[in-house]
Amino acid sequence: MKRNVLTLAVIFLIGFLNLSAQGIEFQHISLEEALEKAKSEDKLVFIDFYTTWCAPCKSMAKNVFTLPEVGAVYNKEYINIKLDAEKEGLPAAKKYLVNSYPTYVYLNSNGNIVYKESGTRMPDDFIQLGRDAVASENSQFSLEKLQAKFPNKQDDADFLKVYFTKLLEYGQNPTEGINAWLKVQNEIEEADVDMMEFLLKYKDYILLNSKGAEILMANFDEYMDIATRKEEEELEVFKEVRLAKNTRDYAFQTKNPELWLTFMEAFNELPEKYKKRGNYLDYKITYYALLKDSKSYKKEVENYVDSLMVENTSGKTKSGAIVQDLSSKGEAYLKYADSKSDYKKLEGWVEYGYKLQSSPYLMDNLTSNLFYKKGKTKKAIEYKEKALANWPADDKKLSAKKYELEQMKKGELI
Structure with a gap:
């Protein structure tokens, strides 16, 4: 009898140790269910956004998520789920602006982002991410609290500096915070080397027609006089192309048609060596998509496909590239197709694509x-x-x- 009791105790102990020594326990539930569960258990939600082809995703899943010390933090503080960003997780990936993999999104139970990071991480760093997200949610400087205050703090330079700094820490885009701070700050003279260094440090977040762009243009010659050779090159690219690129990317990210139009106007003024990297017709298509103007959108796609066929006739573009373009534009057009004539156009494009034999x-x-x-x-x-x-x-x-x-x-x- 004693032997049986002892055996049961050993089995129980082994089971307990195995349970406590597991890595992250990912639950097979939807995001909506995870949020409900987080609310009832007073936890946050951790989402691992991955794709099946992503090697770093597989590495994290095998070498980091499975560690007991990682599980100890994440299982205690989070409801953990994995979402394939190209399948069932696609809507959530779009909502939380996930465009690289793996991306780790930390949410409160209301579905608002607390923290967001991406890429391969060492175990200690990944554990710290989990702890930082919990700490930030409980802080007066939580992302949710900062974003709630931002609209009413446009004249508060001290708050705005904290705001854009924290946005960067939380893996968010600080563009609006930086622009707001530059409008009201008085700690750096605009023509000073410190301002030049500030603009170069945050050059990925300065947009056309923003206060940062205004400062850059007004003081460009002064900056070039005090810049090092490397900084001179950065300033030239910043002025000539980066402002436009930043505006394009941010307009697309925020689905802002007015900002996209600003980019398009600037694109036409770019030096020819940069304009070759883009396509104005393609940009017009995106503009009408952002406007949700389906009629104009379809018309521009038709113009684009017509131009592809002309390029093929002239031999300017290889057949393979044209088929790739026909495929992507055809899929996009199909989303708006709602008449027999629309379907007939698509059928004609498909027939043309087959003839190219690529x-x-x-x-x-x-x-x-x-x-x-x-x-x-x-x-x-x-x-x-x-x-x-x-x-x-x-x-x-x-x-x-x-x-x-x-x-x-x-x-x-x-």
Whole structure:
């Protein structure tokens, strides 16, 4: 009898040790369920945004998430979930502006970001991230509290400096905070070397027509006189192209059509060596998408595709590149297609793409999506399977296309 009791005690102890020595316990629930659970258990939510093709994601999952010391922090403080950013996690990835992998998003139970970081991390650093997120949520300088105060603190230079500094610490874009601070600060003379160094330090967050851009332009010659050779080069690129690039990226991130138009106007003034890296027609398409003007959007896509065909006739662009463009523009156009004439145009583009005899799986995929939107599910699945059978195994889009097939078979939206 004593031996049996002892055996049971040993088994219990081993089980307890194994349980306490686990890594992060990721729960197989939706984000909405995780938020509800976090609210009831007075915890935060940790999301690991990953993709199936991301090597650093796999490394973190194997070498960091599994460590007992990591699990001790994350299981105590968080409801932990993993979301594939190209599949079921796509809506959340868009909402929280996730565009690199892995990205770690820490939320409070209201779904607001507390902290956000990305990339491979050493175990100690990753544990500290978890602790910092908890500390920041409980602080007077929590992201949520700072963002709530920001609209009413536009004249408070001290607050604004704390604000944009904390945004950077929390993995957020500090553009609006920096611009607001520059408007009211009086601790740095605008023509001084310290201001030049400040602008260069935060050069990724200065936009066209902002206070930072105004200071840069007004004092550019003075800065060039006091700059080192390296700084001179940075200043030239900053003035000529980075302001426009920052504006483009921020306008797209914030879905701001007015800001995007500002970028487009500046694009036309760029030196030719930089303009070659962009496409004005493509930018017009994005502009109308941001405006949610479907009629103008479709018209611009049609103009773009017409220009592709002209380029092919002139031999300026390789067939493979044209098929890639037809595929991406066709998929985008399909989202707005709502008439027989729209579908007929798409069918014509697909036919043209097949004739180019390059990457036919892309046209199979577009055909599949076209059939699915028209309600012809059986045909859609047939073409999607045909596309996947020939899809390059090393293409990052492959997993997303497989997910689309799964959704089609379930009758879900893609």
